[in-house]
Amino acid sequence: MAFLADALSRMKPSATIAVAQKARELQAKGRNVISLGAGEPDFDTPDNIKQAAIDAINRGETKYTPVSGIPALREAIARKFKRENDLDYDASQVIVGTGGKQILFNALMATVNPGDEVIIPAPYWVSYPEMVALFGGTNVFVSTKQENNFKLTAADLEAAITPKTKWLIFNSPSNPSGAAYSHDELKALTDVLVKYPNVWILTDDMYEHLTFDDFKFATPVQVEPRLYDRTLTMNGVSKAYAMTGWRIGYAAGPKELIKAMDAIQSQQTSGTSSISQWAAVEALNGPQDFIEKNKKIFQGRRDLVVSMLNQASGISCPVPEGAFYVYPSCAGLIGKTAPSGKVMETDEDFVTELLESEGVAVVHGSAFGLGPNFRISYATSETLLEEACMRIQRFCAACK
Ligand SMILES: Cc1ncc(COP(=O)(O)O)c(C=O)c1O
Structure with a gap:
């Protein structure tokens, strides 16, 4: 009799969490990795919200x-x-x-x-x-x-x-x-x-x-x-x-x-x-000004990332209206040879080679049911985004 429930065989673990994990492993080995896989804002929770939680603890709302x-x-x-x-x-x-x-x-x-x-x-x-x-x-x-x-x-x-x-x-x-x-x-x-x-x-x-x-x-x-x-x-x-x-x-x-x-x-x-x-x-x-401030920051990052990705050969990136993700196509690189010598046949090959070659972690589109694309989360600093996009451009230029 199988120990694990049949239901588990119908479900697979999260690909986005797997990418973050792989990036962490490479970092632990001393590699310089920029992880653009995570789906969370890089800002801290606003102070008024933190204070409300502290007050709740002190009031005994526990x-x-x-x-x-x-x-x-x-x-x-x-x-x-x-x-x-x-x-x-x-x-x-x-x-x-x-x-x-x-x-x-x-x-x-x-x-x-x-x-x-x-x-x-x-x-x-x-x-x-x-x-x-x-x-x-x-x-x-x-x-x-x-x-x-x-x-x-x-x-x-x-x-x-x-x-x-x-x-x-x-x-x-x-x-x-x-x-x-x-x-x-x-x-x-x-x-x-x-x-x-x-x-x-x-x-x-x-x-x-x-x-x-x-x-x-x-x-x-x-x-x-x-x-x-x-x-x-x-x-x-x-x-x-x-x-x-x-x-x-x-x-x-x-x-x-x-x-x-x-x-x-x-x-x-x-x-x-x-x-x-x-x-x-x-x-x-409470006050909602945090939202407007963040939107402006995210919009600047979106514009930076879209523009730099569209300068990478083989990549085409539409301008999204919202969230903090872009979902460019890497169709122009499928069939090409990565610097490692491997021919990239899928978007998963593309993201694997990009991580190996340039230390940029992104998530392959096939995990989200549509490819060949990849997802970048731009919920990180402009400095890191600029460096990551520059590495992606360099990687694409090196693929033959
Ligand atoms: C589209 C979408 N829905 C729901 C969630 C879940 O959010 P929460 O962290 O509140 O569980 C996420 C988080 O990544 C998301 O991207």
């Missing part, structure tokens, strides 16, 4: 909380949805979890039966298909095109819907492509979705506050209120407030679904850290 979150946080989240997205949710329609990741996990665990289909536009965040597979669901990947800035078209969405479709998982701005959908682009998709009342929409708005130029963020249910009864809107404080380690994510949606997620969480974690929850109350209710 006990179990209600499973779905402390009332002050659920109310702050409901207010956030009204203030920023013009969405009406009662605090009872809100659940707080241990990061956005757990919210997604619990939502899928609460709803996916074997054989249910989940539509996932590619490239996608690595965790979605693994979670769906873990619960016995069937992933239906819909490829997007670089010339369309990696955005799902209405026709491709409609063609993917079947009577078995349970969810569309929708992520804008996107990890890994940085693509963000405008109001009109969303409308084209929601016009399709209103026609299929059995399809639910799981929107991952984690990068809402990281959009550039004059881009105006919108979330699908805001564009099409008729989707309200079948949309779970997920968000969190990890990326917007540089709070990845605090582990706070949240979602709002129909009460029945929130209740089911609460039931799962009650047998799983009993809810997330009380101290982190008080910190998140301050993040959402």
Whole structure:
């Protein structure tokens, strides 16, 4: 009898974490490695948020909380949805979890039966298909095109819907492509979705506050209120407030679904850290100037990276609207020989050779379901980004 559960054979560990690990190993051996694999802001959590956590400890807010979150946080989240997205949710329609990741996990665990289909536009965040597979669901990947800035078209969405479709998982701005959908682009998709009342929409708005130029963020249910009864809107404080380690994510949606997620969480974690929850109350209710400041910094980095990558021979990099990732194509290098003598046949070969040759760690596009591309996270200093892009240019020039 096998010791490990069958479910594990349906799931693979995170490729992005594997790249970070490989970079660390090389660094430990004394190599000068620039790691552009991690998906977290390099800034520190703002002081007012840290102070709120310290105050919570000193007040003795150190006990179990209600499973779905402390009332002050659920109310702050409901207010956030009204203030920023013009969405009406009662605090009872809100659940707080241990990061956005757990919210997604619990939502899928609460709803996916074997054989249910989940539509996932590619490239996608690595965790979605693994979670769906873990619960016995069937992933239906819909490829997007670089010339369309990696955005799902209405026709491709409609063609993917079947009577078995349970969810569309929708992520804008996107990890890994940085693509963000405008109001009109969303409308084209929601016009399709209103026609299929059995399809639910799981929107991952984690990068809402990281959009550039004059881009105006919108979330699908805001564009099409008729989707309200079948949309779970997920968000969190990890990326917007540089709070990845605090582990706070949240979602709002129909009460029945929130209740089911609460039931799962009650047998799983009993809810997330009380101290982190008080910190998140301050993040959402306190001053928001941190967000604007960061956006400017990220936009400068994006412009630097896009421009330098487009000067590397064989690489073409679209300009993303948001998040802190770029997703350039390395198609021009496939079939070429790296300085080591190896012929690069896939984007995974490309990133392996780049790491070996120049000590730059990026993640191959095939991990995100669309290639030949690679993902760069530009959540690091301009100095390091400039050096990394210079090394990428040198590497590409050396490939024959
Ligand atoms: C698209 C996307 N969704 C969700 C998450 C999860 O965020 P959290 O750290 O809050 O679990 C991430 C984190 O990398 C992400 O990139």
